[in-house]
Amino acid sequence: MSLLKGACIIGQSGGPTSVINASAYGAIKTALESDCITKVYGASNGIKGVLDDKLIDMGMEDPTELAHMKYTPSSALGSCRYKLKDSTVDDTDYMRILEIFKKYDVRYFFYNGGNDSMDTCNKISKYMLAQGYECRIMGIPKTIDNDLAGTDHCPGYGSAAKYIATSVMEIYHDARVYDTGMITIVEAMGRNAGWLTASAALANYKGNGPDLIYLPEVPFDLEAFLEKVSEIYKKNTKCIAVVSEGIRDKDGKYISEYGADLSQSKDSFGHAQLGGLASFLANEAKKRTGAKVRGIELSLLQRCAAHSASQTDIDESFLAGKSAVEYAISGITDKMAGFERSYVDGKYVCNIKLFDLTIVANTEKKVPLEWLNSTRDGLNEKFIEYALPLIQGESQLAREDGLPRFVKLKKVIAK
Amino acid sequence: MSLLKGACIIGQSGGPTSVINASAYGAIKTALESDCITKVYGASNGIKGVLDDKLIDMGMEDPTELAHMKYTPSSALGSCRYKLKDSTVDDTDYMRILEIFKKYDVRYFFYNGGNDSMDTCNKISKYMLAQGYECRIMGIPKTIDNDLAGTDHCPGYGSAAKYIATSVMEIYHDARVYDTGMITIVEAMGRNAGWLTASAALANYKGNGPDLIYLPEVPFDLEAFLEKVSEIYKKNTKCIAVVSEGIRDKDGKYISEYGADLSQSKDSFGHAQLGGLASFLANEAKKRTGAKVRGIELSLLQRCAAHSASQTDIDESFLAGKSAVEYAISGITDKMAGFERSYVDGKYVCNIKLFDLTIVANTEKKVPLEWLNSTRDGLNEKFIEYALPLIQGESQLAREDGLPRFVKLKKVIAK
Numbered sequence: 001m002s003l004l005k006g007a008c009i010i011g012q013s014g015g016p017t018s019v020i021n022a023s024a025y026g027a028i029k030t031a032l033e034s035d036c037i038t039k040v041y042g043a044s045n046g047i048k049g050v051l052d053d054k055l056i057d058m059g060m061e062d063p064t065e066l067a068h069m070k071y072t073p074s075s076a077l078g079s080c081r082y083k084l085k086d087s088t089v090d091d092t093d094y095m096r097i098l099e100i101f102k103k104y105d106v107r108y109f110f111y112n113g114g115n116d117s118m119d120t121c122n123k124i125s126k127y128m129l130a131q132g133y134e135c136r137i138m139g140i141p142k143t144i145d146n147d148l149a150g151t152d153h154c155p156g157y158g159s160a161a162k163y164i165a166t167s168v169m170e171i172y173h174d175a176r177v178y179d180t181g182m183i184t185i186v187e188a189m190g191r192n193a194g195w196l197t198a199s200a201a202l203a204n205y206k207g208n209g210p211d212l213i214y215l216p217e218v219p220f221d222l223e224a225f226l227e228k229v230s231e232i233y234k235k236n237t238k239c240i241a242v243v244s245e246g247i248r249d250k251d252g253k254y255i256s257e258y259g260a261d262l263s264q265s266k267d268s269f270g271h272a273q274l275g276g277l278a279s280f281l282a283n284e285a286k287k288r289t290g291a292k293v294r295g296i297e298l299s300l301l302q303r304c305a306a307h308s309a310s311q312t313d314i315d316e317s318f319l320a321g322k323s324a325v326e327y328a329i330s331g332i333t334d335k336m337a338g339f340e341r342s343y344v345d346g347k348y349v350c351n352i353k354l355f356d357l358t359i360v361a362n363t364e365k366k367v368p369l370e371w372l373n374s375t376r377d378g379l380n381e382k383f384i385e386y387a388l389p390l391i392q393g394e395s396q397l398a399r400e401d402g403l404p405r406f407v408k409l410k411k412v413i414a415k
Numbered sequence: 416m417s418l419l420k421g422a423c424i425i426g427q428s429g430g431p432t433s434v435i436n437a438s439a440y441g442a443i444k445t446a447l448e449s450d451c452i453t454k455v456y457g458a459s460n461g462i463k464g465v466l467d468d469k470l471i472d473m474g475m476e477d478p479t480e481l482a483h484m485k486y487t488p489s490s491a492l493g494s495c496r497y498k499l500k501d502s503t504v505d506d507t508d509y510m511r512i513l514e515i516f517k518k519y520d521v522r523y524f525f526y527n528g529g530n531d532s533m534d535t536c537n538k539i540s541k542y543m544l545a546q547g548y549e550c551r552i553m554g555i556p557k558t559i560d561n562d563l564a565g566t567d568h569c570p571g572y573g574s575a576a577k578y579i580a581t582s583v584m585e586i587y588h589d590a591r592v593y594d595t596g597m598i599t600i601v602e603a604m605g606r607n608a609g610w611l612t613a614s615a616a617l618a619n620y621k622g623n624g625p626d627l628i629y630l631p632e633v634p635f636d637l638e639a640f641l642e643k644v645s646e647i648y649k650k651n652t653k654c655i656a657v658v659s660e661g662i663r664d665k666d667g668k669y670i671s672e673y674g675a676d677l678s679q680s681k682d683s684f685g686h687a688q689l690g691g692l693a694s695f696l697a698n699e700a701k702k703r704t705g706a707k708v709r710g711i712e713l714s715l716l717q718r719c720a721a722h723s724a725s726q727t728d729i730d731e732s733f734l735a736g737k738s739a740v741e742y743a744i745s746g747i748t749d750k751m752a753g754f755e756r757s758y759v760d761g762k763y764v765c766n767i768k769l770f771d772l773t774i775v776a777n778t779e780k781k782v783p784l785e786w787l788n789s790t791r792d793g794l795n796e797k798f799i800e801y802a803l804p805l806i807q808g809e810s811q812l813a814r815e816d817g818l819p820r821f822v823k824l825k826k827v828i829a830k
Contacts, residue, residue: 299712402807
């Protein structure tokens, strides 16, 4: 191990989560306290902030104010969805990144995001190595989708799962209030991996859950779905189903597209009409049963509801950011600081484990089919055992006037 | 005042709120502890439970378990939307109610609901008086809509307002994460009164709020709206608007119907397609600006999100139920236990005040126009001053395994 002195950049990328700032704060705080790291910059809107020479001087922020970052949803530094080209095809961006790194003597780069961000990390790392520019590059995972390979789970998932399970429990009570019939369809995020949708099963574990859960891992049969809903409705006069936005039929067609077809998707200007999957399925169920129906899209709230974040998730996310910086200082590069689970005396413990960026960048982790029930419209105890530890603890978010006290950064741009 | 011994019935009616059970629990607990009240029955699904002779013996519930009712959303006893006919037109229901009251020696009737429930109370009260059957009848208000006349505010509103303001603050952070443009339209409940939608202004008060707020109290001009959104978007590349589900144009047509018209509302079976107002407006904004848009319907969650209820609202709701029982025991009848606000040393204080049921039943309280800003697309400090005390305090809801611990009633039906 060699001691490497220099500045660091921390960037955030991809879609928001309730806790991505907890990771960023873990990294920023640790970097600010380190003797090795001379300056701490936040990239304004991820890698675009590097390309645009828009770096926030994190040392100028008030430490007490900065601490609120741990509980503020979405990316406080700003995010982007910018994919670097292969450097062998076009190295313009890489040359610019190197230029900026040299300008600010950046020797540490931390990137906080999902698959694409790990890919960005990996590409920059390889380029810097090829150029002989010494720089340690670490990925810090985040995604509500929980689909990153290697790591036991992803920062952000626990909070989203907690929000979904809690909301479904509340919807369960709401939807049963009358003695008349009601069918409720709830739509959760997760285009290819069903982790978020599956978290509704945690509500079942508490006896206040949905009758049916459909993940994108299993081909969706509209007719079979309507038959099942109809059967449950006839028996109980109530039926709640939670579906993933990404459910597809056996031919791979998104069920959400069925709705768009039906409502003659284009308006007079040729624009597609927005049509929610939950509304479409609710409407189909209405046709089949005549029941009162309600379609509910959890929408953005499932990824930004910091007020109901899991404190376990917040603490683990912070730890991932902190560890990434500590490992980099100790000489590690080109890794992602992910999680490994163990049980000590039957109690869940989460430790940091390093993963190769290449593995993370190019694989997508799905819900194991053996965690589904036999009819594949629900989850079994294996999933509950997996997910339950991740949603523990209430967020210690500060409140002011009965509302969340989110961080307010000065964002002084470095010259 | 005369001492009246006998049983009581507590019923819940109308749509769910996060805290209607806090009121019911306040009434049930107080009744169970009273010497005057010999038996405490919960009406299963409101007045329908009385008509169907389906009364839950609340004395059979475990007191510790029952205490969870205070934090459980929706109506634990079940609700209904049953409107009694005028007794001079058809007194069948009234005769049946009297029969049940006599069967169980019911001398106290508490009904927990909105305008229609106060109307039910009032009608039963008048009938019993005419029949010479001694019975004390009290209304306990609830409605997220906050539209009951007389009372300063309604149990349920504070929690819904807190949820909406919190969610809009979180959406604010989410919607600004990229440096690309984005227009977000959030739809809140409240068909005729804009109290719920107005509560988004509390997010503004914290500096994380919407650019525009549209209440049903003000005629909505689609063209003017799109111009304003377009202007803000051009200036800031972000625009968030919160609209009431009940906004209407100057001719009184619901804007939500515009969307239904556009998407050729009927499908091949002749059923109306469900079309969200938020999606419609977002789509129109997209056509006008080319921006990325998102329509978010807060849906059921705004009325049942007990996990983010206001403890002030919970405590006040409990007090309303408790006071209704205490006043009835002391000899009062035919009143609603509402709220009166005062300020002691500048500090908000909420006291119980009794209101005539007739006043409450037939009037609808709207947001005063002088609480809107000059352009009528936002609220001013008068609204903030009114609403802020109502959202204070975090719910002391018990948790189990990281999820809410809601009440589980045995519901033993009385014979």
